[in-house]
Amino acid sequence: MTAQGGIGLSVAALLRRAVAVAPGKEIREVDTAGRPGGTSWAALRERVLRLTDVLARLGVEPGGAVATFAWNSTRHLEWFFGVPMAGDVLVPVNVRFSDEQIAWVVAHSGARVMVVDAALTGQLARVLPRLEGVREFVVIPDGSEVHPAFADAHGYEELLAAAEPQEPRDVAENRTACLCYTGGTTGNPKGVAHSHRSLVLHSLMMCAADAFGVRERDVLFPLTPLFHAAAWGLPYAAAMAGAGLVFTGPHLEPRAIATSLQREGVTLAAGVPTFWLALDELAPPKEVFASLERIVCGGSAIPYGLVRRYADRGVTMHQALGMTENLALVALTGVRSGQESLPPEKQLELHYTQGLAVPGVELRLLDEHGEVLPHDGVTQGELGVRSFWGATRYENPGEEAHAEKFRDGWLRSGDIASIDPDGYVRITDRSKDLIKSGGEWISSITVESALMDHPDVLEAAVVAVPDDRWQERPLAVVVARPGAEVTEAGLRSFLSDRLPKWWLPDRFTFVPEIPKTATNKFDKKALRSRYAER
Template sequence: MLSTMQDGPLSLANLLRYAASVHADATVTTWTGSTTRRRTFGELGARAGKLANALRGLGVGAFDRVATFMWNNTQHMEVYATVPAMGAVLHALNIRLSSEQLVFIAHHAEDRVVFVDGSLASAFEGVLPRLRTVRHVILVNGDAAGFRAPRGVEVHSYEALLEAQPGVYDFPVLDERSAAAMCYTSGTTGDPKGVVYSHRSLFLHAMHVTTPAAMGLSTSDRCLAIVPMFHVNAWSLPFACMLSGASLLMPDRFLQPEPLLAMMEAERPTHAAAVPTIWTGLAGRLATHPQDISYLREVVVGGAAMPPTLMKTFEEHHRVKVVHGWGMTETSSVGTVAHPPAHATGEDLWRYRMSQGRFAPLVEFRLMGDNNAPVPNDGESLGELEVSGPWITGSYYSPSHEAIEADSFDEGWLRTGDVGRISPDGFLTLVDRAKDVIKSGGEWISSIDMENDIMAHPAVAEAAVFGVPDERWDERPCVAVVLRTGEPADATALREHLAESWAKWQLPERWAFVAEIPKTSVGKFDKKVLRRQYADRRLAFIHLD
């Protein structure tokens, strides 16, 4: 027996029409360094029609890849809304990647048109001659006449292009399973891998982001999207705000603590999302330049775990609740969010808060042990996390090697490469990446747990723990530490601090004090760089007996 319900595609074209009419008064606000540029969703919808006409005039057709090389700002949001709605494929390029990786990704995706922010023009000019598929560059917030392009590539001014177009565009009816956008992994191991999102997957994922189980966005919210739009579609915040009618605040290139706090003071966001390193910087600035930020209802962090001490600092000193989330490029991104159950109190509450969170309703999950058999969700047993669901990728885009698929997928399940445990009520706690977990004498040491405990020391600003070869134990932990300014501490003191909660055999012998810990393009500790520096003897470390 079939239902009597009507059917209709979950498409981003329908989402654009909805946001531009029902939520026409919601706004996208961009910080300029001292003031703001503001545009309503209704105005965005009108400009989307002009932009779609302009792209059609440049020959952009169904499924053509349209890339962006931009900061989070109003014009980027216009491109985000328009490109999928017209049936093309949005591809946000990571502006922090090396030139080699940018060239690889743009070739692999076959980008035809690239929107480039004026402040990034010189960086993009350097790689453009190597991008053989690009035919048009559209310069945003800059002088198109001064942009240098190779023969065969046309350069256009964004505003001039829109001014020449009619505002009416008949956005098509789209198959919800067709490609809408694509992102690439950061390529921490091997070449970056492409993930192609469907209209259906992005719509469903954005719907989840708006629910109380995730970020709980509503029309009364002003959402500060610090997480870059090239980082898994800014965790779906652009689309989630269009669904919910929440207004968006965009920091553009002003990502340092001082301008971010100035924007927050002016616009008073109720919600924010960023990787933990952003909040580390904000906490440091607030310590010396106090400012009331209690208007923030909630901050969601992802990409890495935030140290418990930093979470408690924001809650106890600034009255801001920080919530962990977990996800990947391959999961669209949000797979879990750490909202504790109603019964949790005291230390039990913080145990839930420090987990990666409870799985989303449509995300299936399991842990696989060393023998490739499932382990129980008892809150203790460890295994590699595998997930599946309607916003989880089932393959990579045009994989260049069959081995990539074999290593990454297990009969319909995505192998995440994350090692952790799952409680009976569905809360995930990660202990490490499979490639980062330290196996010393046959026993596991969690680099993440050790990092959090070291960063709980008042003299430590950042700490990264990574495994290094050891003749006797196969592998031992090595620690790279950044000390707070004016806060003295040595390796002996930090190891004594760890000895309060770690077994003697787990305590690191090797300690390096550095000015900065290398990070990936999305702000995670880059442990492969640290391991390479150690192997090449470029990391000066202290060895304790």
């Protein structure tokens, strides 16, 4: 419902805002050859209005689901606005899902139309026999050859050329705008519905000074993909503020990131630690960071040394806590009032926490019996989350076990944490990743962070392996920096004055690469399976 005389909270309102305050602001895109291109907010809206007509011509009924299977691009972004504005449900499918997960998500969503990048048609062709519910396929051109299995698919540009611009119909605020799916590390991916109201409220929060602080003068560079919680909600926040955007598709090598940061005048970038570790390893000149003010980093532990090295470049690295169930952001690091007088090194340490709950979010700690625990900075419990825009259930039918995740409007996150009297959250671990050794808990996150502070370590993941005496002991899986020589003895010596002795890993395994999940986090389930019997 819309208050009398007010503006309905809708995706259409976000795009109108962008055109009103920044019609010519650029949304830049770097193609496979590194050549920049792009569009503007005004031009994007004109294409989006044509897209609403395309959806009707494709036979999408109001409230119908439309799946996308694409990398970050301006054309993919058009569907993020056009589908909800038409009153339909956007279903961004993670291209890193397994074939089985892709087929399951498309079937579960009920999508009858599916959009795919030309470059991804070969991958999707493997799943095509299991996509019997999809009636129409649309191919986004990207310079790649289209797989023969999609020879009869619609061309996106041809559809737009034949369409007539249609002003969007009024959409109820509580109508589902997008259906996002979690990583699916246990069982099938879980569907999380977000309404128009949720997207707008989250965007407002992202523009708050104590959150991302997105402003009209910003140029945002989301390295996180659109299919992952709508790139953490950054494109919608950019529309709310009228900010610029930069996309680079799947080409996220360190040199491409460095070039884009400098050439596009990026002020705010966001992505998982993998990107920033790789860029740090490249050691680009300071000119690359001339415009960059802040980096938002989340998804896994950030080495303290990395925060410090970016600070030396004049860039503040904020650690973020987010989850698909909350659309994206839950908490963010920052220096609160009364702490500006702390020495610079102590202020940097605040960015090593998961920060403070952003405006619109409430947090609490629960013990195993569901009792609320004190915020004293010492007591640990499972983190509970609720917000103005967060989901209150999963969409998967018959998943009774998930009902325990939501109770009385609160989400039980699965994160074990403490909260200090000032409100700073410190994640100890995921409940399933804690290591219980001799009846005492070891935080895998803390050990990983200490390992990645070693100058010759690029990545490190720590998992529990069975032990006859202690039940479980930590095993460290380590990726060395190129050209570096790292030894087990050297790492154990490095950790000895940083961690309790009994926290030190019993074993170290050196690998060229650590397996990642579909959301680019360390795949600890795969690591436990691989090393448990050793």
